[in-house]
Amino acid sequence: xxxxxxxxxxxxxxxxxxxxxxxxxxxxxxxxxxxxxxxxxxxxxxxxxxxxxxxxxxxxxxxxxxxxxxxxxxxxxxxxxxxxxxxxxxxxxxxxxxxxxxxxxxxxxxxxxxxxxxxxxxxxxxxxxxxxxxxxxxxxxxxxxxxxxxxxxxxxxxxxxxxxxxxxxx
Amino acid sequence: xxxxxxxxxxxxxxxxxxxxxxxxxxxxxxxxxxxxxxxxxxxxxxxxxxxxxxxxxxxxxxxxxxxxxxxxxxxxxxxxxxxxxxxxxxxxxxxxxxxxxx
Numbered sequence: 090x091x092x093x094x095x096x097x098x099x100x101x102x103x104x105x106x107x108x109x110x111x112x113x114x115x116x117x118x119x120x121x122x123x124x125x126x127x128x129x130x131x132x133x134x135x136x137x138x139x140x141x142x143x144x145x146x147x148x149x150x151x152x153x154x155x156x157x158x159x160x161x162x163x164x165x166x167x168x169x170x171x172x173x174x175x176x177x178x179x180x181x182x183x184x185x186x187x188x189x190x191x192x193x194x195x196x197x198x199x200x201x202x203x204x205x206x207x208x209x210x211x212x213x214x215x216x217x218x219x220x221x222x223x224x225x226x227x228x229x230x231x232x233x234x235x236x237x238x239x240x241x242x243x244x245x246x247x248x249x250x251x252x253x254x255x256x257x258x259x
Numbered sequence: 260x261x262x263x264x265x266x267x268x269x270x271x272x273x274x275x276x277x278x279x280x281x282x283x284x285x286x287x288x289x290x291x292x293x294x295x296x297x298x299x300x301x302x303x304x305x306x307x308x309x310x311x312x313x314x315x316x317x318x319x320x321x322x323x324x325x326x327x328x329x330x331x332x333x334x335x336x337x338x339x340x341x342x343x344x345x346x347x348x349x350x351x352x353x354x355x356x357x358x359x360x361x
Contacts (some may be wrong), residue, residue, distance in 0.1 A: 107269065108278045126296070184283035192274070
């Protein structure tokens with residue numbers, strides 16, 4: 090993690106991520122903003138690799154780019170005329186002021202605090218340890234997460250079921 | 260080694276961009292995308308702290324994975340609600356869904 094290649098990669102990926110996120114907040118076309126969001130997600134996945142967290146980088150690509158972005162595109166194409174009246178609401182200036190305030194506060198705190206940096210730099214390989222922890226120390230949250238996902242799936246199916254389908258097929 | 264401040268500043272910028280999107284935009288799908296950006300910023304913070312402050316245990320990484328799982332469940336449900344709203348009332352902007360507004 091000490092070579093200049095990592096530093097250069099960090100700055101390129103950070104510029105990509107922030108630039109794409111800025112365009113998501115500014116652009117009017119919904120499909121364009123989803124594509125920019127995918128670029129931002131990919132940049133974040135690259136940042137995880139510069140942090141030597143390889144497993145969560147792959148999870149990021151699989152879940153965010155592979156599943157969530159596709160879901161968002163489906164939602165956009167299933168709600169036609171969604172692009173009309175797409176301008177900012179009356180909250181534009183308060184939102185801008187609040188966002189700048191929050192960012193300024195967090196950046197000030199980040200620079201003001203002296204973090205207790207560990208001597209070891211980075212992980213060698215994370216997937217094995219994460220698998221052990223998820224099935225040992227964090228087994229209960231892991232199971233609860235699977236129940237949560239199941240109930241979310243059932244809830245989503247119930248919500249989008251068409252009107253006449255309450256009886257079910259004979 | 261990249262200082263940890265770089266990652267914290269990056270995630271602060273991403274979080275405030277997402278917050279601006281949630282507060283200023285009116286389209287429900289765009290608001291959902293901005294919420295995803297805010298969750299991304301949180302996960303970046305978790306992973307950065309896990310790598311820099313505590314590389315022996317993997318607590319930050321595990322928390323990040325759970326945040327991603329909950330984000331996936333949340334997106335699925337929110338998109339179902341958006342589709343339902345569009346099918347019932349032909350709207351996709353949150354300020355037009357004002358049936359409960361007094």
